[in-house]
Amino acid sequence: MTHVSKSQGTELTGTDAVIAAETAYLWPTESAADEHRQSNKHGLALGGGGIRSATMSLGIIQTLANAGILSKIDYLSTVSGGGYIGSCLTSILASHGAQGVGTAKNNSPFNDLGIELLQKTEVPTEDAPSDRKIPFTVRDQMHHLRSWGNYLARQKSLLSFDRERFLGTAMFGTLYTFVVCGLIYILAVALLHFALSTFAGGGGRGKSYIQKVDGVLTAFGYDSADAVSTHLISCNVEVIGSELCKQITNLWNNLKSVYALGVKMVSDRFAVWTFIIMGAVVAFILQVLGYQYVRTKGGGALKVDDHCRADTTRQETRNKRAMMWYHIISILMCVLGVFCANICSDHTTSSSNTHLIQHLFLSVAYAVGAYVVSLVINMYYLIRRPAPNVSSNSNIRSFHAAAHGAALYGLILTLLIPAILTIALSISFRTFVLLVVVGIGAAGRFIIQPSQGGKVRDFMRRNSVPLTNAIVFLVLFLLVGSTTDLLRNVYASDKSMYIIMAMPLVLMFLSTIDINRVGPFQFYMDRLTDAYLSTNGRVPCKNGTDTLRSASDRSALKLKDLRQVDPKNRRPYHIINAALNLPGTNELLRKDTKSAHFIFSPLYCGSKQTGYVETGEYYNGEVTLARAMTISGAATSSMMGYYSFAAQRFLAVLFNARLGQWMKNPRRQRTQQDGDNTRRQSFRSRHGIFIPGFFLRYYFREIFGWATERASRVYLSDGGHTGDNLGLLQLLIRRCEVIFVVDADYDPSYTFASFNTATRLAYTEERIEIDIDLKPLVPDMETGISQSSVVVGKITYPALAGHNASQGTLIYMKSSLSDADASYADGTVSPLPSTLWSYKRKNDAFPHDSTGDQFYDPEQFEAYRRLGNHIGKQAVALYRHS
Secondary structure (H helix, E strand, O other): OEEEEOOOOEEEEOHHHHHHHHHHHHOOOOOHHHHHHHOOOEEEEEOOOHHHHHHHHHHHHHHHHHOOOHHHOOEEEEEOHHHHHHHHHHHHHHHHHHHOOOOOOOOOOOOOOEEEEEEEOOOOOOOOOOEEEEEEEHHHHHHHHHHOOOOOOOOOOOOOHHHHHHHHHHHHHHHHHHHHHHHHHHHHHHHHHHHHHHHOOOOHHHHHHHHHHHHHHHHOOOOHHHOOOHHHOOOOHHHHOOHHHHHHHHHHHHHHHHHHHHHHHHHOHHHHHHHHHHHHHHHHHHHHHHHHHHOOOOOOOOOOOOOOOOOOOHHHHHHHHHHHHHHHHHHHHHHHHHHHHHHHOOOOOOOHHHHHHHHHHHHHHHHHHHHHHHHHHHHHHHHOOOOOOHHHHHHHHHHHHHHHHHHHHHHHHHHHHHHHHHHHHHOOHHHHHHHHHHHHHHHHHHOOOOOOOOHHHHHHHHOHHHHHHHHHHHHHHHHHHHHHHHHHHHHOOOOHHHHHHHHHHHHHHHOOOOHHHOOOHHHHHHHHHHHHOEEEEEEEOOOOOEEEEEEEEOOOOEHHHHOOOOHHHOOOEEEEEEEEEOOOOOOHHHHHHOEEEEEEOOOEEEEOOOEEEEOOOHHHHOOEHHHHHHHHOOOOOOOOHHHOOHHHHHHHHHOOOOOOEEEEOHHHHHHHHHOHHHHHHHHHHHHOOOOOOOOHHHHHHHHHOOOOOOOOEEEEEEHHHHOOOOOHHHHHHOOOOEEEEEEOOOOOOOOOHHHHHHHHHHHHHHOOEEEOOOHHHOOOOOOOOEOOOEEEEEEEEOOEOOEOOEEEEEEEEEOOOEOOOHHHOOOOOOOOOHHHHHHHHHOOOOOOOOOOOOOOOHHHHHHHHHHHHHHHHHHHHHHHHO
């Protein structure tokens, strides 16, 4: 069913036409073999759950391949974490299918693959030929996946490249959002003040109005004239007579005095500006040199005399070296500058301690200069158009984000050092030790309990909605008081008009930055790409050791390139599920779920609500598999379908917890490509000038939930936000006769929420009924062992146009620990492996570790992979029996 939107002039494709095109693609002939397979379609659904789901699904895929069932899978439907390993599989099949990689036991990329790829060297010599074979084997592939279990931050130290890159990325987006929201808020309040003051008669009446506002705030306990004072610590020493209270009061007064010295130091403009400029120059030089050093593609050519390391790739080594020198040189310059300033200044005006602490604030000026430069460079890379080299873009973007994180570390540290030194000099040693012990004990008791969850996490989970509302109210209330005090000072200044006029200009500039690139999405995509869309292999070095090299880099693989010419290599057909957020829709069915299904596939992209367009036309075919996989796993977003609410949207935008993406609406794809953007594109091509878009409106849409299926852009997030966190519905729509479903969702109580929601949507939307008994999956209360991890159900498909009523088989796999029972008397399934039983005794949360835990060590990774093997064997036995 194809129709043309008259208002937009865009040719859209309906669901029936999409399925017909997929059928013609998968079964291009009318042979008996194709007709038999078409009437017996098999589907595999890999559900969400982050790396927990990806790792368990890996074990299941290995088992299905060994049993010869993976080669029978026609459709692969993935959501979130299931899409990690699903994308890994399909990317390898698409990139190396012509070299013999497939889904059979003897050529599966996770089971028995032994292909050697050619890697060219930079300088061919007699000792180094023009090409060198890099083995791409199962050993290398599994070693790569296992070593990337901690994919978000492989290096655990505080000053590691990964941690600094994550901090820099998150902080830049948060700072940008705070500045934008702050400017909008100040402008709105300024206009309100101006309007009320004007209507009050101006002049003295306007001042009277401001005084009345201050009076109302004072009645609530806020004193704008003395916002920071010793009254914040209400401690009556004469009444209490406590030594600790005396020391806390003395400490507070000393901290005020120390930071007053910092304010006094700022008045020495020559010294302050000298250090700001020095920090800016040093940071700029270091980032330029670092850019030149890390811009080499990570999987690029290899020289024979390169320094070889067995634990890291060449690009990782370059990144570490660049940041190491960034740290060393920056710290040395800061310390040297403060030392010289301390030597050359006058010591007679203050005590030695005060003099030392006062000059420590010069390091703050140095850190401010370095931070501003890193911020500007980061902004530049957000505004500029990306270069064609995807891997190089990732390396450069990662380095600048890490430099920004390092600069932020320096700024925080330089602000804390005077406070720490003041605390050490203001209180007694016994009190200091007591505070340290109490702080460490509290942190260990209430925070550092990832496996059990911790009391703080349990309390937050039980009271998330009221706590969120309270935080939002508190923030807004404090902002009102602070803005009132700020505006009173602005009105009293002669330059108030210039300040107010400058704010819209700054706001207009900031609004030109693409909102999709401000959030942590790019960082998240880079991490997933390195973990699942690349493979490191080992090659021998000249000194006789082995080094890691990129044997397969699939980061630039486009979604349209998953389409294969050879009919034998077209399966499994990968469908990546995302959520189309619709909080502002008028469709009654969607007002409850606030979302709909949006798919990415080799042939088509879109949804029922927006229509479908060919993948080769969507964004001119430039959508990559990495982007689709990351959108499908965007669990933390401002709009989260069924799970979103007003306060959550506001806080997610404010603190930049936005992994979702604004993508072009397939309904208006051709209009955006050939209509209103044509003039802008042609102007760019004629004059070579970059004209940015106005992205500020999307902030308002996210905060207020103004996202519909009719807008020019739609907001996509985690596929689980639709309620179907299994990817089951897309296989049911395609009426598969046999469906394998992997449910690795976080469900320690075994309520089967994801499965129940998926089956409800299947009935309410498609009239498809599923009859299944889930009781064998529930574990025993005492032993924690369930009767089975796999159950078989019956699917009843209704009679539709072109389809008769039919039945199918659903094989549902749940993450649980189970022993073999009478159903597997043939011995094909072994009892619960001892490794899983031992790991369960050490980790009570297994196999339902929190989804927030995305940092798997090799032991945890192997436990979930072995669990997938064990569950897969049960599924194979039941499949053959049924």
